[in-house]
Amino acid sequence: MPNETNESFRDTIATIDSSSGDRNIIHPKKPKGKFYKYRTWVSWFLLAVFVVIPFIKVGGNQFLLFNVVDRQFNIFGFPFFPQDFHIFAIGIGVSVVAIILFTVIFGRIFCGWMCPQTIFMEMVFRKIEYAIEGDRTKQIKLERQSWNGEKIWKKGLKWSIFFLISFLISNLFLAYVIGTDALLDLIKEGIMANLKTFSILLVFTAVFYFIFAWFREQVCIIVCPYGRLQGVLLDNNSINVAYDFVRGEGIKGRGKYRKSEDREALGKGDCVNCKQCVLVCPTGIDIRNGTQLECINCTACIDACDSMMESVGFEKGLIKYASENDIENGEKFKFNKRHIFYTAVLTLLTGVLVALLIFRGNIETIMLRLPGQTYTTDGEKVSNVYTYKVINKGIKPLENISFKIISHTGTIKYIGAQNFDVPKEEQAEGTLFLIIDKADLNSHKEKIKIGVFSGDKLIEEFSTNFPGPMIIK
Numbered sequence: 244m245p246n247e248t249n250e251s252f253r254d255t256i257a258t259i260d261s262s263s264g265d266r267n268i269i270h271p272k273k274p275k276g277k278f279y280k281y282r283t284w285v286s287w288f289l290l291a292v293f294v295v296i297p298f299i300k301v302g303g304n305q306f307l308l309f310n311v312v313d314r315q316f317n318i319f320g321f322p323f324f325p326q327d328f329h330i331f332a333i334g335i336g337v338s339v340v341a342i343i344l345f346t347v348i349f350g351r352i353f354c355g356w357m358c359p360q361t362i363f364m365e366m367v368f369r370k371i372e373y374a375i376e377g378d379r380t381k382q383i384k385l386e387r388q389s390w391n392g393e394k395i396w397k398k399g400l401k402w403s404i405f406f407l408i409s410f411l412i413s414n415l416f417l418a419y420v421i422g423t424d425a426l427l428d429l430i431k432e433g434i435m436a437n438l439k440t441f442s443i444l445l446v447f448t449a450v451f452y453f454i455f456a457w458f459r460e461q462v463c464i465i466v467c468p469y470g471r472l473q474g475v476l477l478d479n480n481s482i483n484v485a486y487d488f489v490r491g492e493g494i495k496g497r498g499k500y501r502k503s504e505d506r507e508a509l510g511k512g513d514c515v516n517c518k519q520c521v522l523v524c525p526t527g528i529d530i531r532n533g534t535q536l537e538c539i540n541c542t543a544c545i546d547a548c549d550s551m552m553e554s555v556g557f558e559k560g561l562i563k564y565a566s567e568n569d570i571e572n573g574e575k576f577k578f579n580k581r582h583i584f585y586t587a588v589l590t591l592l593t594g595v596l597v598a599l600l601i602f603r604g605n606i607e608t609i610m611l612r613l614p615g616q617t618y619t620t621d622g623e624k625v626s627n628v629y630t631y632k633v634i635n636k637g638i639k640p641l642e643n644i645s646f647k648i649i650s651h652t653g654t655i656k657y658i659g660a661q662n663f664d665v666p667k668e669e670q671a672e673g674t675l676f677l678i679i680d681k682a683d684l685n686s687h688k689e690k691i692k693i694g695v696f697s698g699d700k701l702i703e704e705f706s707t708n709f710p711g712p713m714i715i716k
């Protein structure tokens with residue numbers, strides 16, 4: 244580890260003034276370079292996906308919908324119901340293990356390239372800030388100057404655009420929750436007709452505004468649980484944005500660049516102590532102190548250092564994607580027992596998830612005995628009363644639905660219509676009597692197999708308990 248003897252950097256946080264305890268607002272220098280360019284492209288793509296997805300429909304269903312209020316969920320256009328919670332749970336398990344495995348191997352690459360917080364902060368709000376207020380030095384100057392016309396205009400413009408974008412983000416999130424059609428209907432009806440929803444939208448807008456205008460990197464440093472997990476997930480094999488301290492510090496440490504000197508002969512490392520890597524860092528840290536919780540792997544310091552290396556004629560890559568073992572001992576990445584374990588768990592869970600999705604079926608029937616009711620018998624027949632629920636999970640309606648007893652001789656008496664339809668993504672409920680010939684019963688607690696038919700076509704089978712009198716044969 245670099246700075247093995249000097250751990251004083253751990254006593255302070257870059258975003259807090261060590262004497263007053265006030266917040267240090269970070270004004271990172273605008274990054275420039277290969278990685279920033281690639282990250283911008285990736286961000287535009289992910290932002291486009293985020294905006295477009297609520298407008299995509301599959302079979303009339305929104306592609307992704309998480310309507311927690313009405314308990315309606317669509318994933319890839321397929322409706323999921325609260326009864327499918329186990330699939331959700333396994334899906335979450337798969338995601339968690341995948342993230343763990345990914346993090347153990349590739350460190351916090353997700354934070355820098357895919358996290359919505361980083362994408363919105365660095366690629367939307369920060370770019371607007373640079374466009375209006377200029378780069379770091381101009382921002383600091385503007386911050387320090389009194390409230391004159393220039394400051395009021397620039398800050399006012401920036402905050403107005405921030406508010407507008409926060410409002411748009413809230414609307415997009417709402418489209419994922421209540422559905423795009425419902426959102427467009429609300430917009431058509433106007434604010435006055437939907438004051439409650441509009442107030443909720445404003446609350447979320449205020450939250451996003453607070454995060455992106457002021458709270459910023461504090462989300463990653465203080466709030467994000469994924470960031471806090473790094474300490475247990477990362478090891479010396481994990482690939483991270485890292486400073487090559489072996490090369491950077493040399494034998495005698497880093498030092499200013501002097502054109503005429505022979506650094507190698509003097510034992511100086513390649514780090515010219517220009518602090519460009521610190522100035523571009525959106526969390527205000529010095530990557531040369533080693534892997535830190537605050538580092539979101541945004542790669543801005545790689546670009547800054549590469550640019551400096553180029554200008555002094557040194558090889559690029561003093562800050563790069565590398566593991567601690569790679570930097571210290573030249574060891575390339577190896578698949579170890581930990582990786583094998585996580586991979587095995589991930590494969591198992593993914594297999595279970597795929598099987599559940601394949602065998603999920605489009606129909607689910609639940610038939611339960613009416614609570615508090617006991618069987619009745621006339622000596623030849625035994626009767627029990629049930630409530631049923633037929634859930635249509637498919638994207639087509641189920642028509643002309645009826646039940647038939649398959650395993651026993653008996654009849655069904657419906658309270659209400661004998662045949663019914665179940666529209667897509669809806670459910671039908673009712674009450675009926677199952678009447679079984681006593682001679683066909685073998686115990687006082689029999690399992691009865693029932694078929695669900697659409698017209699004459701059997702579309703599902705299920706079992707239900709059928710209590711009756713003691714049978715002595």
Ligand code: SF4
Binds near residue numbers: 525540541545
């Ligand atoms: S240390 Fe480098 S990679 Fe980490 S947050 Fe700062 S600039 Fe980004």
Ligand code: SF4
Binds near residue numbers: 513520
């Ligand atoms: S940008 Fe590179 S050379 Fe400059 S201080 Fe950082 S690590 Fe050293």
